[in-house]
Structures are given as C-alpha cells and as structure tokens.
Amino acid sequence: xxxxxxxxxxxxxxxxxxxxxxxxxxxxxxxxxxxxxxxxxxxxxxxxxxxxxxxxxxxxxxxxxxxxxxxxxxxxxxxxxxxxxxxxxxxxxxxxxxxxxxxxxxxxxxxxxxxxxxxxxxxxxxxxxxxxxxxxxxxxxxxxxxxxxxxxxxxxxxxxxxxxxxxxxxxxxxxxxxxxxxxxxxxxxxxxxxxxxxxxxxxxxxxxxxxxxxxxxxxxxxxxxxxxxxxxxxxxxxxxxxxxxxxxxxxxxxxxxxxxxxxxxxxxxxxxxxxxxxxxxxxxxxxxxxxxxxxxxxxxxxxxxxxxxxxxxxxxxxxxxxxxxxxxxxxxxxxxxxxxxxxxxxxxxxxxxxxxxxxxxxxxxxxxxxxxxxxxxxxxxxxxxxxxxxxxxxxxxxxxxxxxxxxxxxxxxxxxxxxxxxxxxxxxxxxxxxxxxxxxxxxxxxxxxxxxxxxxx
Numbered sequence: 001x002x003x004x005x006x007x008x009x010x011x012x013x014x015x016x017x018x019x020x021x022x023x024x025x026x027x028x029x030x031x032x033x034x035x036x037x038x039x040x041x042x043x044x045x046x047x048x049x050x051x052x053x054x055x056x057x058x059x060x061x062x063x064x065x066x067x068x069x070x071x072x073x074x075x076x077x078x079x080x081x082x083x084x085x086x087x088x089x090x091x092x093x094x095x096x097x098x099x100x101x102x103x104x105x106x107x108x109x110x111x112x113x114x115x116x117x118x119x120x121x122x123x124x125x126x127x128x129x130x131x132x133x134x135x136x137x138x139x140x141x142x143x144x145x146x147x148x149x150x151x152x153x154x155x156x157x158x159x160x161x162x163x164x165x166x167x168x169x170x171x172x173x174x175x176x177x178x179x180x181x182x183x184x185x186x187x188x189x190x191x192x193x194x195x196x197x198x199x200x201x202x203x204x205x206x207x208x209x210x211x212x213x214x215x216x217x218x219x220x221x222x223x224x225x226x227x228x229x230x231x232x233x234x235x236x237x238x239x240x241x242x243x244x245x246x247x248x249x250x251x252x253x254x255x256x257x258x259x260x261x262x263x264x265x266x267x268x269x270x271x272x273x274x275x276x277x278x279x280x281x282x283x284x285x286x287x288x289x290x291x292x293x294x295x296x297x298x299x300x301x302x303x304x305x306x307x308x309x310x311x312x313x314x315x316x317x318x319x320x321x322x323x324x325x326x327x328x329x330x331x332x333x334x335x336x337x338x339x340x341x342x343x344x345x346x347x348x349x350x351x352x353x354x355x356x357x358x359x360x361x362x363x364x365x366x367x368x369x370x371x372x373x374x375x376x377x378x379x380x381x382x383x384x385x386x387x388x389x390x391x392x393x394x395x396x397x398x399x400x401x402x403x404x405x406x407x408x409x410x411x412x413x414x415x416x417x418x419x420x421x422x423x424x425x426x427x428x429x430x431x432x433x434x435x436x437x438x439x440x441x442x443x444x445x446x447x448x449x450x451x452x453x454x455x456x457x
Contacts, residue, residue: 001044008036027319030326037333045070052338059338081332087268089321094271098249098278099142100312105244106239108146120225128171128216135175136182137250143172144326144420148427165424170412172420174212177408185373185407194400197257203401211409211450214337215442241285252278274340282308327371335378342378353399361406365417369407376403412443
C-alpha cells in the first residue's frame with residue numbers, strides 16, 4: 001500500500017507541474033491525491049509496521065497494536081494534521097481579506113504618490129524596494145499584483161513593463177523570505193514552531209536584502225533601464241479614506257506576530273483579531289451603508305460590492321486555499337507513514353544539510369515550494385535530549401532559516417517557480433522563455449549571493 005500512496009503522490013505532483021499543459025487547475029490533482037493517499041492508509045492500516053509521531057518527531061513501531069488501536073491512531077493523526085493545516089489556511093484567508101478590504105477603498109493607489117520620477121533606473125529601484133517591503137507585510141503574491149497594477153498606470157509601453165515585472169518577482173520573493181507573513185512557506189515554518197519572528201528577521205534580512213539588491217544593481221546598468229519613460233495621461237478616481245485604510249490594514253497585519261509573541265496564542269487568532277478591527281473601521285467610516293452579513297448586490301461609485309468585507313471574501317483566492325489543503329494533507333499522509341522522515345535521514349547520511357537546502361531552493365524553481373517545505377519539515381530531526389532524558393525542541397535551528405530563504409527566493413529562477421511569477425506571467429503575458437533568457441540569470445546571481453551571505457554570517 002505504501003507503493004500505491006507514493007505512486008499517487010508522484011502522479012499528482014506531475015499533474016500539478018504540468019498544470020498549464022493539461023489545462024487542469026492544480027487544485028484538482030492536489031485534492032484528488034490527498035483523498036487517495038489517506039484512503040490508501042485506511043485500507044492498508046493493518047499492514048503497516050511503523051508510524052511517525054509528529055509530537056516527538058520519531059518513528060514508532062505499531063506491530064503489536066490491534067485494529068482498533070491503529071484506527072484510533074490514524075484518526076488522531078488525521079485530526080492533528082488537519083488542525084495544523086487549517087491554522088495556516090484560516091491565517092491566509094484573514095490576510096487575503098484584509099488586503100481586499102484595503103483594495104475596496106483603493107488604498108493601494110496611495111503608493112503611486114510615492115513615485116515622482118521619470119527616470120527608468122530610479123523607477124526600478126523604487127518598485128523593487130517597494131516590492132521588498134510590501135511583500136514582507138502583505139505577502140509576495142499580493143505585492144506583485146499591487147505593483148504591476150500601479151506600473152500599468154505609470155508605464156504605457158508593455159515591452160518595457162515586462163522588464164520591471166521580472167525584477168519585481170525577484171524583489172517580492174526576496175522580501176517574503178525574511179518575514180513570517182511574507183510567504184506561504186515561511187508562514188508554514190513559523191506556525192509550525194520551526195522559526196521565531198525575531199530570529200527569522202535577524203538571520204534572513206541581510207541575505208534577502210542582498211538577493212534583491214544585487215540583481216537590481218546589475219539590471220540598472222542594462223539598456224532596458226536607460227533614459228526616461230513617458231507616463232500615460234489618465235484620470236484616476238481616488239478615495240479619501242484610501243490612505244487611512246492602507247496604513248491601518250498594513251499595521252494590523254504587522255501586529256499579528258507581535259500578538260503571538262505577547263500572548264503565545266496561534267497566529268490565526270491574532271489575524272482574526274486584526275481582520276475584525278479592519279472590518280469594524282471599514283463599516284464605521286462607510287457611515288453604516290453596509291453590513292458584514294449583507295448580501296445585497298448594489299454597486300458603489302468604485303464598482304465594488306456595497307460591503308467591503310463581503311466583497312473581499314468573494315474575491316479571495318479560494319482555489320489557492322484548496323490547493324494548499326490538498327498538498328499539505330497529502331504530505332501529512334506520507335509523513336505519518338514515516339516515509340519523509342526516513343528519506344530525510346538517508347539524505348543527511350549522503351550529503352551536507354546546506355548542500356541539500358541549496359538543491360531544494362533550486363528545485364523550488366521547477367516544483368511548487370509549498371510541498372517541498374512541507375516535506376522538509378518532516379525530514380529533519382533537530383531536537384536533542386538533555387542529561388535527564390528530556391526532549392529539547394530545537395526551534396530556530398539554522399537549517400529551518402536556510403530552508404525559508406532557499407525555498408522563498410529560489411523560485412525566482414523560473415517564472416513558474418513562485419506564485420509571484422505565475423501571477424505576473426498571467427497579468428503581463430510574459431513568455432516562459434523570455435523570462436528564462438532575460439531574468440533567470442539575474443535571479444540565480446541574487447539567490448547565490450544571498451546564500452553566501454547567510455552561510456558566512
């Protein structure tokens with residue numbers, strides 16, 4: 001049955017990788033392989049000889065357990081992993097909703113006011129720095145969407161705009177790596193107790209900064225970014241409450257790690273608190289013209305739903321949420337049988353951890369980084385035992401921070417290697433081979449430069 005489960009995983013993974021060729025959304029194979037993997041565990045439950053204890057990060061023999069004990073063990077493990085997965089998903093839904101509420105008030109248009117230059121090279125630095133900062137707060141995917149949308153209002157020439165989009169991908173992925181809320185994979189490590197907020201920032205801010213600065217510096221000397229650009233003449237509707245909602249929303253998202261540090265509650269609790277405050281303020285400043293539970297579909301002047309919260313919830317990326325559910329629960333099935341842990345032990349015996357993480361980062365350019373990080377979290381046992389035999393959990397072991405950096409920034413090397421790249425590819429119709437020829441080498445240089453800084457310091 002183990003062979004069946006591994007085969008399901010490999011075929012499902014292949015279908016996800018070939019999403020664009022098969023014309024099937026990646027959430028479909030993700031959910032299918034999740035269901036089949038756990039069904040395989042249920043049917044083969046009496047034949048398994050070992051089980052992975054997620055709490056102690058150790059393999060346990062279950063040869064002597066009866067059917068009822070095994071069934072209870074499977075149900076408990078399934079519930080444990082489903083709970084941990086839902087923590088991440090609810091957290092992401094909260095963050096996405098806050099971002100959409102900001103967008104309802106056209107808050108992101110405020111960022112356009114910071115851009116006063118006509119020089120291509122200066123604009124490059126401005127958008128890359130903004131991508132680096134914004135992605136650390138509202139995640140790299142959303143930061144990419146926001147900045148490309150702003151670029152469309154500043155640069156009319158599509159051929160020039162794709163160059164900026166390529167560098168934004170690199171900067172956004174670099175910015176997402178050093179923040180616990182900047183990238184899905186970093187959020188997974190943070191919520192999984194592998195990294196803490198302050199240690200993550202301390203160890204990754206410099207490598208991530210180098211990963212952004214080096215490609216941007218090289219690109220600023222390239223012909224595409226020489227001279228000045230002509231901005232299209234366009235009248236844009238503004239919302240007087242936009243700036244306030246932008247700063248409030250960003251502040252409340254940044255508040256989440258602080259809330260976790262102070263209360264020691266799971267991050268999704270803080271995110272729900274932040275969402276409720278942002279939604280409350282949105283309702284109050286709209287003079288109670290809407291209700292969070294209203295489903296009446298009349299439009300306001302900005303073309304949005306009359307309820308910011310309702311409209312925001314209807315616009316969040318539910319396919320992405322379901323994809324994460326399928327992937328994380330499939331990896332949980334493999335972890336429960338001890339397959340991932342055993343593979344990790346074999347890897348540690350064959351190669352240095354840093355070499356493996358560098359390869360993992362390169363692999364994230366081809367394969368989605370979410371399952372890669374989810375799998376790596378079950379591979380390495382960095383815990384130790386004290387003199388009294390008590391288990392000491394090794395949070396903030398350097399390998400977890402290196403995985404956060406590699407998986408977050410390595411995806412920039414191919415346009416399909418990150419969510420930021422995929423959304424930019426769709427928004428600007430960027431060719432895979434154009435990106436490979438023009439941008440990938442810059443991303444590779446940035447990735448290696450940041451990795452060297454991490455390993456040195």
